[in-house]
Amino acid sequence: MTGPERDEEWMGAALQEARAALAHDDVPIGAVVVSDAGEIIGAGHNERELREDPTAHAEVLALRAAAAALGTWRVLDATLYVTLEPCTMCAGAIVLSRIPRVVYATPDPKAGAVDSILSILSDPRLNHRPEVTSGILATEAADLLRSFFRARR
Numbered sequence: 001m002t003g004p005e006r007d008e009e010w011m012g013a014a015l016q017e018a019r020a021a022l023a024h025d026d027v028p029i030g031a032v033v034v035s036d037a038g039e040i041i042g043a044g045h046n047e048r049e050l051r052e053d054p055t056a057h058a059e060v061l062a063l064r065a066a067a068a069a070l071g072t073w074r075v076l077d078a079t080l081y082v083t084l085e086p087c088t089m090c091a092g093a094i095v096l097s098r099i100p101r102v103v104y105a106t107p108d109p110k111a112g113a114v115d116s117i118l119s120i121l122s123d124p125r126l127n128h129r130p131e132v133t134s135g136i137l138a139t140e141a142a143d144l145l146r147s148f149f150r151a152r153r
Contacts, residue, residue, distance in 0.1 A: 004133070006038070007081070007103055007133065007136045008136060008137060010032060010034050010040075010079070010081045010103070011081050011083070011103065011105055011136045011137040011141075012137065013030075013032045013034075013040060013043070013081065014030045014031055014032045014058075014081040014082055014083050014105070015030060015083055015105075015137060015140055015141060015144065016030065017030025017031060017032060017043050017044060017045040017058065017062075017083075018030030018045055018046075018058070018083045018141070018144055019045075019144070020045045021045040021046045021047070021058075022148070024047070024049055024050040025049050026045070026046040026047055026048055026049045026050060027046050027048075027145070027148060028045070028046070028083075028144050028145060028148050029045065029046045029057070029058045029082070029083050029084045029145075030043075030044070030045040030046075030058050030082070030083050031043065031044050031045070031058035031059045031061070031062035031080060031081060031082040031083070032062060032080075032081050033062050033063060033065070033066035033075060033078050033079070033080050033081075033099070034078060034079050034081065035077060035078050036077040036078060036079075041065070041066045041069040041070065041078065042061075042062040042063060042064070042065035042066030042067070042068075042069060042075075043061075043062055043065060044057075044058045044059070044060070044061025044062035044064075044065060045058050045061070046058050047061065055089065057087065057089065057090050058082060058083070059080065059082050059086055059090035059093060059094065060089070060090060060093050062080065062082075063075060063080065063093055063094070063097050063099070066078060066097075067097065073096075073097065074097065074098045075097040075098060075099045076098055076099070076100065077100070078099055078100070078101075079099070079100070079101040079102070079103060080094065080099050080101070080102045080103070081103045081104075081136075082102070082103070082104045082105070083104070083105045083106065083137075083141040083144070083145075084104065084105065084106055084108050084112075084141060084145065085104045085106065085107045085108040085112035085113070085114050085115060085116055085134070086102070086104065086112070086113055086114055086121075087108070087111045087112070087113055088111070088113040088118060088120065090113070091113040091114060091118070091120035091121055092120065094121060094130060095120065095121065095126050095127075095128050095129075095130075096128075098128050099130055100130050100131065101130055101131045101132075101133070102114070102121060102130050102131070102132050102133075103132075103133045103134070103136055104132075104133075104134050104136075105134075105135070105136055105137050105138045105140070105141035105142075106135075106138040106139075106141040106142040106145070107134065107138075114132055114134070115132075115134065
């Protein structure tokens with residue numbers, strides 16, 4: 001099952017995905033798509049460096065995997081958990097996938113398109129507006145990102 005009572009558990013799975021990005025020197029951001037029945041149907045972590053692909057963000061890869069598992073581009077009856085507030089591209093993919101709920105850990109003040117610099121997921125001009133929850137395991141996600149970037153300075 002998904003929902004607030006299990007948000008920390010599923011965000012923990014997204015953090016595991018984020019750590020996997022470190023193996024190929026990508027920014028440690030992870031995402032999982034969890035069905036309302038409580039099964040991970042899609043998972044991904046940043047693979048921009050690995051694939052040399054600017055669109056290989058955790059959310060996009062997780063949504064692609066979920067759509068493939070479901071056999072449809074509509075990712076209904078599921079929740080997307082992601083360790084960093086989605087960017088503009090990922091927020092667009094979220095809207096287009098029709099996923100009903102998004103949970104993110106920590107804000108992105110430089111590129112966040114959910115609450116920080118843009119509010120794409122709540123824009124009334126769009127045909128889909130998922131429920132959004134933020135702040136779940138925010139400290140852990142922010143610490144992972146800070147550690148990654150500190151090591152590069």
